[in-house]
Amino acid sequence: MDASGKETPELSEFHTPNAYVLRLAKEHPEFVPCASVHPYRKDASERLRQVAQDGAVAIKWLPNAMGIDPMEARCDAFYKTLQELSLPLITHAGEEKAVEVSGWQELGNPLRLRRALDLGVRVVVAHCASLGEVDDLDSGPGHRVSAFAAFMRLFTDKRYKETLFADISAMTQFSRSGRPLREILLSKDLHSRLLYGSDYPLPAIDPLVSTRLLERDGYLTAEDREMCNRLYRKNPLLFDLVLKRRLRVEHMNATHAFSPTVFQTADFFAPPILELDAPPPTPAPPAP
DSSP states (O other): OOTTSOOOGGGOSOOOOHHHHHHHHHHOTTSOOOBOOOTTSTTHHHHHHHHHHTTOOOEEEOHHHHTOOTTOGGGHHHHHHHHHHTOOEEEEOSOOOSSOOTTOGGGGOGGGGHHHHHTTOOEEEEGGGOSSEEEOTTTOTTOEEEHHHHHHHHHTOGGGTTTEEEEOTTTTSTTTTTHHHHHHHHOGGGGGGEEOOOOTTGGGSGGGOOHHHHHHTTSSOHHHHHHHHHHHHHOHHHHHHHHHHHOOEEETTEEEOOOGGGGOOTTTTOOOOOGGGSOOOOOOOOOO
């Protein structure tokens, strides 16, 4: 999609049609689908309503790769429709390395999500923005800050307590498992707004997650590391879940781990109840 809202397939590294994902979810009801809609489309709100009607429980963005600036006023109608449909927006934040970004890296700045939050959209920041640096939009030109620090500024802002969430996908990767992982594990008061995510298929790419490094840094015991390595050889997706359940940090004579609620995401992604699906109102009884 270019800046005018025109489809530009030549800029897309890959594309998975929403219709394909939604059809698979209907064929396999054990899965619930997300969809992706570009907010610059002239029919963006109509497409949002259609994918919601077809079963999508969330919308996913990768702004750095999709050329989406979450701060732009033209996103407002999109945000208002999301809020109306009770659909959360899952959006990558921080540096993107998995796909080509075509010079749009700064669009992953988590501070650019304030516009959506201020309009009441539930936003899930993928990976807790745990990689890269961004412009500090609160400090003027020339100031840079880690994407994670920018994210935490929003995450600890009481104005967004009901609307800002984050997932822990990819946070065990060797490039993200330093300060971001430790700080999130220690922030017990924020765990009720964290959601488990796997970032699959990346957990199946062996070099990206080093259980040796996680043991060295005190996140895993030797026994847990051995168990996780055995799981990896059988089922990388289960490995990712168990690994994140077993992570530990020792701090001030206490052991800190992710709260069980982090892994209980079903309610958050429950399909929205749409007005267009509601039964007609029951007619009032006739007057006596």
